[in-house]
Amino acid sequence: MMTNDTIDRDAGETLAAVARLLHHAAVRTWAQAEAEGPRSPLHLLGLGIHIASCQAVAMLPVHADLEGQAPTQDDVVQLLRSAEELTRAIPVLDQPAGISPLVVDICDLMREATL
Amino acid sequence: MKRQDERSVGELLLDADFTTRQILMDVTGDDAQAMLRTWGEVVQSASELWATLPQPVGRATSPIDGITMARLESMSQAMHRNQVRRGWPGDGASDERLLRVAETFTRAADLIGRRGGHIGPTDPAVRADLDAARMRIMHTLYVGAHSVGVAAQQHVADVELATTRGMSDRERRAVPRGQDAINRLAAFEQLAGAYVGNQFARAAQGEHVHGPHGTERLQQALIGWDIQAHRTLAATPTPANLLLASRTQAGIATAAAAILHAGARTGNVDTHAYEHRLAPTLDATQQAWTHVATRWAEMTTPASRTDLDLVHAAGELRAAVREVAHDKTTWAHPEVMAGRVDLGEAAQHFQQALSTAVDVACVTRDVAAQDTNLSGPARAMSHRANGDIDRAADGGHENEDVVWVTSSDVHANRTVPIPEPVRAGLVDATDTLVQTASNAMSAAACLDRFTHDRPSGPGQEPTASRSRRHEGPTPMTQDVRSVARP
Numbered sequence: 001m002m003t004n005d006t007i008d009r010d011a012g013e014t015l016a017a018v019a020r021l022l023h024h025a026a027v028r029t030w031a032q033a034e035a036e037g038p039r040s041p042l043h044l045l046g047l048g049i050h051i052a053s054c055q056a057v058a059m060l061p062v063h064a065d066l067e068g069q070a071p072t073q074d075d076v077v078q079l080l081r082s083a084e085e086l087t088r089a090i091p092v093l094d095q096p097a098g099i100s101p102l103v104v105d106i107c108d109l110m111r112e113a114t115l
Numbered sequence: 116m117k118r119q120d121e122r123s124v125g126e127l128l129l130d131a132d133f134t135t136r137q138i139l140m141d142v143t144g145d146d147a148q149a150m151l152r153t154w155g156e157v158v159q160s161a162s163e164l165w166a167t168l169p170q171p172v173g174r175a176t177s178p179i180d181g182i183t184m185a186r187l188e189s190m191s192q193a194m195h196r197n198q199v200r201r202g203w204p205g206d207g208a209s210d211e212r213l214l215r216v217a218e219t220f221t222r223a224a225d226l227i228g229r230r231g232g233h234i235g236p237t238d239p240a241v242r243a244d245l246d247a248a249r250m251r252i253m254h255t256l257y258v259g260a261h262s263v264g265v266a267a268q269q270h271v272a273d274v275e276l277a278t279t280r281g282m283s284d285r286e287r288r289a290v291p292r293g294q295d296a297i298n299r300l301a302a303f304e305q306l307a308g309a310y311v312g313n314q315f316a317r318a319a320q321g322e323h324v325h326g327p328h329g330t331e332r333l334q335q336a337l338i339g340w341d342i343q344a345h346r347t348l349a350a351t352p353t354p355a356n357l358l359l360a361s362r363t364q365a366g367i368a369t370a371a372a373a374i375l376h377a378g379a380r381t382g383n384v385d386t387h388a389y390e391h392r393l394a395p396t397l398d399a400t401q402q403a404w405t406h407v408a409t410r411w412a413e414m415t416t417p418a419s420r421t422d423l424d425l426v427h428a429a430g431e432l433r434a435a436v437r438e439v440a441h442d443k444t445t446w447a448h449p450e451v452m453a454g455r456v457d458l459g460e461a462a463q464h465f466q467q468a469l470s471t472a473v474d475v476a477c478v479t480r481d482v483a484a485q486d487t488n489l490s491g492p493a494r495a496m497s498h499r500a501n502g503d504i505d506r507a508a509d510g511g512h513e514n515e516d517v518v519w520v521t522s523s524d525v526h527a528n529r530t531v532p533i534p535e536p537v538r539a540g541l542v543d544a545t546d547t548l549v550q551t552a553s554n555a556m557s558a559a560a561c562l563d564r565f566t567h568d569r570p571s572g573p574g575q576e577p578t579a580s581r582s583r584r585h586e587g588p589t590p591m592t593q594d595v596r597s598v599a600r601p
Contacts, residue, residue, distance in 0.1 A: 023417055030362075030405075038401035041445050043369045044433055047362050051430045054359065054421040066417035084140075088133060092254040092311065093247060100254045100311040104261050107139040111265070112444060114140075 007061060011090045015056055015099075016066050018083045018090075022053035022106075024071045025079035029113075032076070045112060049080070052105045059098050080110045120222060125244075127223040128251040131216045135255050138212050139262035144269030148204035151296055153213040154263050158191035160220035161252050167227045168245055183310050187256060187303060194299045203292040216259065220252070250311060257307035264300035267293050272442070275454050329439065329456040334464045336428075336435035337367070341471045343428035345478065352482040354414035354491065355421045361408035361479065363429045364472055368401035368555070370436040371465040374458065375562075377440070377449035383458035385561060392558040400472070400551040407479065407544050413499055414491030414533065466562040469555050476552040480545035489533045493524035500534040 007015070026049040033042035057066065073079050084106045090099055122130070142150075165184045198204065271293035344360050375393055378384030384393075439456050440447055452458060482489070497520035504517075519534035533541070 020417060027412075034405060038365075038398040038405070039369060039372050041369075041373075041441065043362075043401075043405075044366050044436065044441075045444075047366045047429065047433055050359065050362060051426055051433070054423075054426045057418070057420060058423055058426070062420075064418065068417075084136065088129075091247060092132070092250050098312055100257050101308060103136065103254075104139065104258055107136050107258070108261075108265070110140045111142065114444075 007059070008091070012060060012064060014086050014089050015060055016064050016068065018086045018102075019053055019056035019060065019066060020068055021071055021079050021083040021086070022049055022056055024073075025076050025083070026050040026053055028074055028079065029076050045076075045109070048105075048109055048112065049076075052102060052109060055098070055102050055105065059102070077110065077113050080106060080113060084110060122222075124223045124226050124248065127219050127226070128248060128255070131219040131223075132251055132255045132258065134212055134216050134219070135259040135262060138210075139258055139265065142262050142266045142269070144266060144271075144273040146210060147263075147266040147270035147293070147296075149208050149210040150213055150263045150266050151198065151204050152207060153210040153217070154259070154300075155191050155195045156209075156217045157213050157220070157259055158188055158256065160217040160224070161256055162188040164220045164224040164227070165249065165252060167224045168248060169227075183253070183306060187306060190299065190303050190306070194296070194303075197295065197299070201292055201295075213259070213263075216255065253307055253310045257304060257311050260300050260304040260307060264297055264304060267296045267300060271297065272451075272455075276442075276448075276451050330460045330464060333435045333439055333456070333461060336432040337464055337468045340367075340428045340432045341468070341475070343425055344475050347422045347425040348475070348478050348482065351422060352478075352486055353419070354411045354489070355419035356425055357479060357482065358408055358411040358415055359421050359425055359429055360475065361404050361411055363432060364475060365401050365404035365408060366433065366436070367465075367468055367472065368397050368404060370440055371469065372397040372401070373440050373446045374436075374452065374461050374465065377447075377452040378458035378462050380449035381453040381458060383453065384462050388558075388561040392561065393555075396551065396555040396558040400469075400548075400555040403544070403548040403551040407541075407548050410499075410541050410544055413495045414489065416492055416530070462562045466559040469552075469559045473549065473552045473556050476545070476549045480542070480549050483538065483541040483545045487532075489538070490530050491533055491537075492528050493520045493531045494528050496520055496531055496534055496537055497525050499540070500536045503536040503540040 026046050029042055029046035029049055033040040033046055036042060057064075060066070071079060071082070073082065084103070087099065087103050087106065092099060138150075162184055165181075271290055274290050274293065340363065344363070347356050348360060372394060375384050375389055375397070379386045379389035439461060440452055442448065442451060447455075500519040519536065520531055524531050
C-alpha cells in the first residue's frame with residue numbers, strides 16, 4: 001500500500017473523508033481514554049484507529065485536500081460506521097490497492113469498539 | 116409467489132461484499148462452528164461464479180487470475196476434508212449470513228450463464244467491468260475469510276477461558292482443532308489479500324502462512340517496534356512520526372501495566388513490587404508519553420504523512436498485545452491471560468521494552484531540543500505559545516509581550532517554525548518523559564530477578580535461554596542519556 005497518484009477523483013475525495021472520520025474517531029477515543037486514566041484499554045483502541053487513519057492517508061495523492069470540515073459526530077462507533085459506509089462507494093480495484101485491508105481494519109475496529 | 120430477484124450482477128456482488136462486512140463487524144466465538152461448516156460453500160460458489168465470467172479475448176491474461184482462485188478452492192477443500200477427518204465442527208446448523216453470500220454468488224453465476232457467459236469481451240469498458248467483478252469476488256472472500264478466522268479465534272479464546280474453569284476432554288480438544296482452522300484461514304486470507312492488495316508476487320514467493328503466537332509474537336513485535344522506531348526517528352523525525360511513536364510507547368506502558376497486573380495476580384510477578392513500584396512508574400510514563408503525543412499532534416495537519424513501516428510495526432505490536440491481553444473491548448481476566456501465555460516470560464519481554472523505551476524517549480527529547488526543522492500549523496502554534504507563556508507568567512516568570520506568530524500566518528494557517536515557548540514546553544515535557552521512562556526501567560529490573568527465581572511448573576518452562584538479559588548494572592534514574600539496545 002503506498003501513496004497513489006492515479007486514484008480516481010471521486011474515490012480520492014471519499015477516501016479523504018474516510019481519513020478525516022478516522023482521525024476524528026482516534027482523537028475522540030484518546031480523549032475518552034485519558035479521562036479514564038493510563039490503564040484504559042481505550043488507549044489501544046485509539047492507536048488502532050489512528051493506524052487505520054494513517055493507512056487511509058497513505059493511499060491518497062500527496063497533495064490531496066484533507067482539511068475539510070470536522071465531522072459533527074462525536075460518537076466513536078458512529079464515526080467508524082460512517083467511515084465504513086463511505087468505503088462502500090470506493091471501487092475495489094487495483095487502484096487504490098490496499099482498500100480491502102483498510103475495510104477489514106475498520107470492520108475489526110467497529111467490532112472492537114462495540115462488542 | 117416468490118418475488119423475482121431483479122438485481123444486476125454488480126448489485127449482487129456488492130450485496131455479497133456488504134454482507135461479509137456486516138458479519139465481520141458482528142461476529143463472535145459462538146458463530147465459529149456454523150461459519151466453518153458454511154465457509155466451503157461460499158468458496159465453491161465464488162469459484163463457480165469466477166469460472167462463468169467471460170474470459171478476455173485478444174489480450175494476454177495474467178495466469179495468476181485463475182491460479183489464485185484455484186488455489187483458494189483447493190485450500191478450502193483441504194480444510195473441509197480435515198474437518199470431516201477430525202469430526203469437528205461436525206454436523207449442525209449453517210451460518211445463514213454466509214449461506215446468503217453463497218446464494219448471491221450462485222445467483223450472479225446463473226445470470227451471467229443465461230445472459231452472456233459465452234460472449235468474448237472485446238470492449239475495454241466490458242473488460243474493466245469484468246476485472247472489477249473479479250476483484251470484488253476476491254475482496255469478498257478476503258473479508259469473509261477474515262471474519263471466519265476472527266470467529267474461530269474468539270471460539271478458541273472462549274474454550275481456553277472455559278478450560279481455566281474446568282471442562283471436559285471433548286471440549287478441550289476443540290482448542291487444537293480451532294487453532295488448525297485459524298492457521299488455514301490465515302493462509303487463505305493472506306492469498307486472497309495478496310490478490311486484492313496487488314501484492315501477489317510477494318505472497319507467492321514468501322508463502323508465509325502464519326507467524327508466531329503468544330509471547331513469541333509479543334517479543335518479536337516489541338523488538339520490531341523498537342528497531343523501526345529508531346530507524347524512522349533517525350531518518351524522518353517529523354511530528355507525525357513522533358506522534359505515532361509516542362502513542363505507541365504509551366500503549367506499551369498501558370499494556371505492560373495490564374499484563375504485569377495479571378502476572379501479579381497469578382503468581383508470575385512479585386505482587387508487592389508490582390503494586391508499589393511498577394504500577395506507579397508505568398502510570399507515570401504512560402501519562403508522560405501521552406502528554407508528549409498531544410504536543411506532537413498539535414504540530415501535525417490532517418494531511419501529515421506517517422512512515423508506513425512505522426505504521427505497520429505499531430499495528431503488529433497492537434495485534435500482539437491484543438492476542439495476549441484483550442477480551443473483546445476490555446482487558447482479559449488475569450487467569451485468562453495466564454491461560455494464554457507464560458506471563459513471567461511476557462513480563463521479561465516488557466522489561467526489555469521498558470529499557471529500550473528510555474532510548475526512544477532520549478531520541479524524542481533530542482528532536483525536541485535540537486531539530487531546527489520542527490514546524491506546525493500557525494493557529495495551533497500561536498495558541499500553544501500563548502498558553503505556555505501564560506503558564507510561565509503564572510509561575511512568576513516575566514510575561515513579555517511578544518508576537519510569536521504573525522496574524523497573516525494565523526489567518527492563512529500557514530506552516531510555521533515552532534515558536535520558542537512551544538519548543539521550551541516541548542523540551543520540558545520530553546525531559547519529564549525521559550525521567551519517567553527511566554524510573555519505569557529501574558522499577559522493572561525486579562522482573563528479571565523474580566521470573567528467574569520462581570519455580571517452574573507445567574507450562575512454566577524456564578525462560579532464561581530465550582530472554583535477552585541485561586549483563587551490566589541497572590542504569591541509574593538520573594542522567595540517563597541512552598541505553599544500549601540489545
